[in-house]
Amino acid sequence: MDDKKQERKLKIRNIKNGISIDHITAGKAPEVLKILGIDRGFTDSVTLAMNVKSSKMRKKDIVKVENKDLDVNEINKISVIAPQATINWIHDYQVVKKEKVKLPDELIGIVKCPNPSCITNKEREPVKSIFLVKNTNPVVLVCKYCERETESLY
Numbered sequence: 001m002d003d004k005k006q007e008r009k010l011k012i013r014n015i016k017n018g019i020s021i022d023h024i025t026a027g028k029a030p031e032v033l034k035i036l037g038i039d040r041g042f043t044d045s046v047t048l049a050m051n052v053k054s055s056k057m058r059k060k061d062i063v064k065v066e067n068k069d070l071d072v073n074e075i076n077k078i079s080v081i082a083p084q085a086t087i088n089w090i091h092d093y094q095v096v097k098k099e100k101v102k103l104p105d106e107l108i109g110i111v112k113c114p115n116p117s118c119i120t121n122k123e124r125e126p127v128k129s130i131f132l133v134k135n136t137n138p139v140v141l142v143c144k145y146c147e148r149e150t151e152s153l154y
Helices: 029-035 072-081
Strands: 018-025 046-054 058-066 086-091 094-100 106-108 130-136 139-143
Touching (some): 018 029, 018 072, 029 046, 029 058, 029 072
Antiparallel strands (some): 018 058, 018 086, 086 094, 106 130
């Protein structure tokens, strides 16, 4: 077969147990790793693919992490920076659960208000930030306290 006619496909290693996060907004995979607490001290296998061609998104990122599970707070954080992401839970190389992230109507303690005068940014005030979702595509959030809008995510 002619080399030009051979279709080349990107191969990303399968994982035995863990999570695979697909359809991450292109360029946002490093932020997903930060949300997951993955840094130099992380010892399990991590696969990261950035700017992969996608028929739905043109370009996307993918993150696979062995022996990792997600909690609701991590999923909500991912939904802020990658509202189209799909999370796959993998056991014995098989996808056992698949879920599209859903941006909640209200984000509590996840996003920092960009307004330095906001009560949530005062050291003496033990107030968690609360943001209401004004728009999902693109993501636009509004601080419940000072009403500052932000697209600055996570």
